[in-house]
Amino acid sequence: MTETDAATSVRYRRFAEIEARGYSPTYDEWCIGISGDPELLALLDTLPPPRRQPNLFLGAARFVGAPLGGYASFRSFVLDRWPGIRDVMASRSTQTNEAGRCAVLLPSLAAISASEGRPLALIEVGASAGVCLYPDRYAYSYSPGPVLEPAGGSPVPPLACSASGDVPWPSRLPEVVSRSGVDLNPLDAANDDDTRWLEALVWPEHGFRAERLRAALGVVRAEPPLLVRGDLNEHVLPLIDRAPSDAVVVVFHSAVLAYLDPAGRERFRTTMLRLAEDRARPLHWLSHEGQGTLAGVAGAMEKAPGERDGRFVLQHNGRTVARTGPHGQSIEWL
Ligand SMILES: C[S@@+](CC[C@H](N)C(=O)[O-])C[C@H]1O[C@@H](n2cnc3c(N)ncnc32)[C@H](O)[C@@H]1O
Structure with a gap:
């Protein structure tokens, strides 16, 4: 794992443990999975650091159609549809309106x-x-x-x-x-x-x-x-x-x-x-x-x-x- 992979990995693990745990079991599981997945981390690291943000990636994957389910199905969806997800991550930002x-x-x-x-x-x-x-x-x-x-x-x-x-x-x-x-x-x-x-x-x-x-x-x-x-x-x-x-x-x-x-x-x-x-x-x-x-x-x-x-x-x-x-x-x- 490269140094940037490690940084992205830590970011996703922290997001799972501090933000998602207790609030979203799905995002908790996905982000723990991502944090230990060299292949997905390498894809995320093709983006500039601010665009590797967990909320942006998770939202972009769901925008493109990622099914809600376990990490294995999320992972295969991302590998299959990465170019579309990447485009959304490059063009949109987190604008949650509550x-x-x-x-x-x-x-x-x-x-x-x-x-x-x-x-x-x-x-x-x-x-x-x-x-x-x-x-x-x-x-x-x-x-x-x-x-x-x-x-x-x-x-x-x-x-x-x-x-x-x-x-x-x-x-x-x-x-x-x-x-x-x-x-x-x-x-x-x-x-x-x-x-x-x-x-x-x-x-x-x-x-x-x-x-x-x-x-x-x-x-x-x-x-x-x-x-x-x-x-x-x-x-x-x-x-x-x-x-x-x-x-x-x-x-x-x-x-x-x-x-x-x-x-x-x-x-x-x-x-x-x-x-x-x-x-x-x-x-x-x-x-x-x-x-x-x-x-x-x-x-x-x-x-x-x-x-x-x-x-x-x-x-x-x-x-x-x-x-x-x-x-x-x-x-x-x-
Ligand atoms: C997380 S959203 C919050 C939206 C809304 N205030 C709410 O509470 O539901 C943050 C918003 O701030 C906007 N924003 C960020 N930096 C800004 C800036 N320098 N000037 C104007 N808008 C900005 C983003 O585009 C985004 O829509």
Whole structure:
């Protein structure tokens, strides 16, 4: 095994043990298999290191049609269909779009709208297909906590979220008057290839997430947001300028900053703190990111000793307010 093979092997073993174990037995088994398979590791190592990412490979293989089953059938599918899988890995990136994250954003969004006495103009940076721009269209079931739903119900199954701490529960969903976002590669909820790609990124055993994704994409299709293509640092100010002046702007992001280099993260953070402090127009910044992502960025939280995960940090105007499940499945108010 060459040195790069060894690095890829370690990467897949870690992914199996730290990320997939307990959440996806299929991906756990496949990644353990890959980590000890010189032939597959050699194929992966024909790609540049960032494109050897487990989630990208697993999603690409399923996008091309890999059957769910044991490692032997996965392996023979990959050997048979490698050129097609490789093309997907070279042209697509991981853009998982998770409506469930609205459950951990909602208490802050509702509190912002209530305290400013205005409806919301939402701007999501790193929006993917934009399913997180519709927090007012989803139903929520917090436990313990309230059940909330839009007047007339929601076509999306309720977003279940376990709660702890003193969460500032909203009494109703906030009003949203505009939805816009930016992404390096905005996905189109009306495009079959894009929606199939998003489904391939949902882990095999998470059928409820696939169902939720399909329904949420229907919400996006019914009333598409303004999504611009490009880098968030270049586009956030023009998007703020376009927002209706009688609304309170909330710029938010979820699972995005990991894709930026430290300079890009720091530039964005400085911009957002400056805007949030400027009282000329009401603007708030909600950041929902992995704890590791924030390391090195001032205001980051340390991982608790022995913490394995996994968990995300929710910050409001740079101040940490909660720890959350990465897909919005839990919120611990601090
Ligand atoms: C993991 S997805 C998360 C999507 C969505 N925020 C959610 O929580 O469901 C990360 C998204 O960030 C986008 N992205 C990464 N770097 C970016 C950048 N510099 N500017 C704009 N978008 C970026 C990716 O294209 C991708 O769609």
